[in-house]
Amino acid sequence: MPAGGARPGAGRKRDPEAHRAVLTAAEELLNEVGYHRVTMERIAERSGVAKMTLYRWWPNKAAVVTDAVRTRLAPTAVPDTGDIAADALAQLEALLQTLTLYGDASVVAGAMSSRGEAGLADLRDILHPWFEGLVTILDRAVATGKLPPDFPVHLTAQAWLGYVIYRVVFLQEVVGADNLRVLVKQSLAA
Amino acid sequence: MPAGGARPGAGRKRDPEAHRAVLTAAEELLNEVGYHRVTMERIAERSGVAKMTLYRWWPNKAAVVTDAVRTRLAPTAVPDTGDIAADALAQLEALLQTLTLYGDASVVAGAMSSRGEAGLADLRDILHPWFEGLVTILDRAVATGKLPPDFPVHLTAQAWLGYVIYRVVFLQEVVGADNLRVLVKQSLAA
Amino acid sequence: MPAGGARPGAGRKRDPEAHRAVLTAAEELLNEVGYHRVTMERIAERSGVAKMTLYRWWPNKAAVVTDAVRTRLAPTAVPDTGDIAADALAQLEALLQTLTLYGDASVVAGAMSSRGEAGLADLRDILHPWFEGLVTILDRAVATGKLPPDFPVHLTAQAWLGYVIYRVVFLQEVVGADNLRVLVKQSLAA
Amino acid sequence: MPAGGARPGAGRKRDPEAHRAVLTAAEELLNEVGYHRVTMERIAERSGVAKMTLYRWWPNKAAVVTDAVRTRLAPTAVPDTGDIAADALAQLEALLQTLTLYGDASVVAGAMSSRGEAGLADLRDILHPWFEGLVTILDRAVATGKLPPDFPVHLTAQAWLGYVIYRVVFLQEVVGADNLRVLVKQSLAA
DNA sequence: GGATAATCGAGACGGTACGTCCGGTCTTCCG
DNA sequence: CGGAAGACCGGACGTACCGTCTCGATTATCC
Structure with a gap:
């Protein structure tokens, strides 16, 4: 009988x-x-991976799928051309493309369907970087004086995101770049 | 084929x-x-109804539930005080209340989770009256000259709806009336 | 309010x-x-008949089906050539043919499968005429002295029927006429 | 395909x-x-077993039930007293008792009522050992010269089985031992 | 000939069981 | 000790028939 040493840190990685x-x-x-x-x-x-192994590393389906597409769904970089409207537009167009990556059964719509409310949390994770990107753009404009100091940065970013999500995810419509242009222009006109 | 009458439209109601x-x-x-x-x-x-009867009249859970809450989730009336901003605000606040009617597990979120993509269609049905209400308010303003003829009515209504849905359904946040006020003001400022 | 006369015997036939x-x-x-x-x-x-009408005239599936095939499954006539063995053989061969009328899913096997034990009763009804036919043949032989007075008429008829049913219905085998010949000969040899 | 071993024969038992x-x-x-x-x-x-597990191991109800009673319905041993008639009688009486083990709703009758024709197959399985037992007894008698070499062993066994089944399963009658005695005596008299 | 009955086709209904699917967990065995 | 294989429980799914129950229309019979 061996000395039964339980070396922590041992074992297969x-x-x-x-x-x-x-x-x-x-x-x-x-x-x-x-x-x-x-x-x-x-x-x-x-x-070719055992179901058990899945559950060892991810809590549920939503987590796996979200994890699988997270990289692909994240904004690559926040544009910074000096033109706020152009930057915002570029960011929103990128989001648009991202959301339509997986056709009809959009991940965004799908992520909500997991049992319980777990899917929503993952969804938040996916959308948050986009929100932050838009906030960055707007904050920059406020900082450089291109927008008034009391400009509702968060609210505007959320309205933009909301518009895109409402049309793409809920209505399953194709949204044109011109729509985004009008949206951005209207918000920044105030 | 025996004699007895073979009428369509017969049978138990x-x-x-x-x-x-x-x-x-x-x-x-x-x-x-x-x-x-x-x-x-x-x-x-x-x-006290047989399962088969359910499936005879509704294709799936989402359909039943959406049907059950449709009445309660529809806007009661489109406000018309003469003040566009006030009307829009009232409508959006009503929507806010409606969306939070069923607590955390909002029907809106829930409707999407049914098997298949059927849920989304029902969701569209629920949200559409609200969209139309907002459009009515804005159209009225355009007709009376309070808004320019080229005002993006649909886009604005969708952005408002989108904002509310994004925050309430996706982020599961509590949205204050002041947020809505700022949102409306910003959109109408142009 | 009319005098509510209830004439029995009226009504559609x-x-x-x-x-x-x-x-x-x-x-x-x-x-x-x-x-x-x-x-x-x-x-x-x-x-083209309403389900209700079915249940008005027959209590259940077994009853309908048994009724449908009863005529076809009944023995046409009891042979009477004077030769007991030949008569019995003819009768058993007729039964054999009858039982295989509906292929694999023999009515006999099927009749048992109705909910509850109702099917068995119908089955008895179908088989009983055959039993009686065999008894008639054997009784005749006893009456004419071709068989001893204490010959087990009923038992013999039941064994013959049993043999055929066991092989055709239970084992689903094809039974040859030669088998029946041996069977009859053995029983009458005593 | 990841590295981990992919062996057959692994997995929970x-x-x-x-x-x-x-x-x-x-x-x-x-x-x-x-x-x-x-x-x-x-x-x-x-x-306390999941329905899925049932269906993993048995195709339908008939299979489960037949499997459950198979042991109890099998003949325990083939009697061998030297007296053929006595042996056969003992075996048939044992069968009689077995068939009435589960009261009116005999498994034998019941096994046939399952959806599909699966029940019959199980029934064959149950009855076959009894057939073999009777054959053994008769074969022994032929071997020892107590019965002629051309004695129809199989046919006789089938007639005996058939008689019992016909009366017990089909007619749902109570069969006395004296009936069996006469039956056996008649068959062996030739 | 008009009330009174009974019958019929259509088809919705409450039940009961079916056989399937998937989510997660647990166990065995190999490397 | 990680991981593949795969059995297991739980729970919901959607379907199939059963036998019952209205409907409204269609015959008969009898006063």
Whole structure:
């Protein structure tokens, strides 16, 4: 009988290959069958990873899928051309493209459908960077005096985001860049 | 083929009592356990209506629940005080109250979570009257010359709706009336 | 308020066309889909007769189907050639043919599958004439002194019937006439 | 495909406790409520086993119930006293007792009533050992010269079985031992 | 010939059970 | 000790028939 030493820190390390395979499978499935038909079982099967392993690293479906698309859904960079309207417009157009990445069954709509309210939290995580980007742009304008000091920065950013989400996610409409232009112009006219 | 009359339109009529009982049960359950714990089975049990009858008249849970709350979620009347800003504000505040009628597990969020994309369609149905109300208010202002003829009526209404939905449904935040006031003022300032 | 006279014997008479249509439909379905896939609903649809009318005249599925095939399953006549063995053999061969009328999903097997034990009763009704036929043949032989007075007539008839049923209904086997010949010979040898 | 081993034969083993619990529950229910009121749902509930697990191992109700009673319905041993008639009689009496083990709603009758024709197959399985037992007895007699070499062993066994089944299962009658005695005597007299 | 009955087709209804699907958890065995 | 395989419980799903129950229209019978 060996001395039964329990060396902490020992043991096999998390397999990065498995981790990557899961995210790839999740994203593929998302494209193929739409969010609400993605299942943990299918992800496990396709990725060759055991269901248990999924649950070891992610609490639920929403988490896996959101994780899978997070990178792709994050804004790459906040534009800074000096022209506030142009910057805001560029950012909103980027968001538009992002939201339509996965066709009808948008992840955004899908993320809400997970059991319980877990999906919403992930959704917040995805949308927050975009909000921050818009705030950055507007804050910069306030700082440089291009907008008055009492300009409702947060509210404006939220209205812009809301407009895009309402039309793309809820109404499932195609939104043109001209619409965004009018929106931004109106908000900054005050 | 035997003799007896073969008329279309014959047969027992739909039981209005059962119909009502279902909607009542659905709404009660919504209040008690939250959308995602409402079940076709529970609705059937509570209403004393057979599950098959549910499926005869509604394709899925989302349809039943949305149907159950549709009346309660519709705007009662479009305010008309002559003051556009005040009217718009009143309408938006009413929407705010409506969206928070069923607590955390908002129907709006919940309606999206049903299997398939059916939920979104119902959601559109619920939100559309509100959109129309806002459009009516703005159109009136354009007609009376209080707003320029080229005012982006639809876009503005959608941005307002979007703002409210983004904050209430997505961020699950409590929105104050002052926020709405600023929002409306900014949009009408142009 | 009229004098509310209740004349019995009045009222529309039972539609013989409907009655016939039901039995026809039932038998057709039996042939096409097999007993256990015959449903009251399907019979009603095919015959153009309302389900209610079915239940007005027959208590359940087993009753309809058994009624539909009763005529066809009854022995036509008890043979009487003077040769007991030949008569018995002829009768058993006729039974054999009858039992295999509806292929794999024999009515006999099927009749048992109705909810509850109702099917068995109908089954007894169908088989009883065959039993009586065999008894008639054997009784005749006893009367004419070809068989001893203490010959177990009933038991023998039941064993013959049992043999055929066991092999055809239970084992689903094809039974040859030679088997029956041996069976009859053995029983009468005593 | 991640690194972890992909071996066949891995995975959790079938829970023998659950297996046993199911069969026990099935048999208890059979005794309590009769075959046609036994339900997969009830079996699952009583045994504490998930319905899915039932369907993983048995295709339908008939399979579960038949499996549950198979042991109890099998002949314990083939008697061998040297007296063929006595042996056969003993075996047939044992069968008689077995068939009436579960009262009116005999499993034998019940097994046939399951959806589809699956029940018959199970029934064959149950009856076959009895057939074999009778064949063994008769074969022994042929081997020792107590019966002629050309004695129709199979046919006789089938007629005996058929007689018992016809009267017990079909006619639902109580069969006396004296009947069996006469039956056996008649068959062996040739 | 007009009230009184009974019958019929249509089809909604309350029930009961079905067999399937997925979410998460737990267990076994290998590397 | 991580991870694949896969059995397991729980719970909801949507479907299928059963047998009952209105409807409204359609015959008969009898006063």
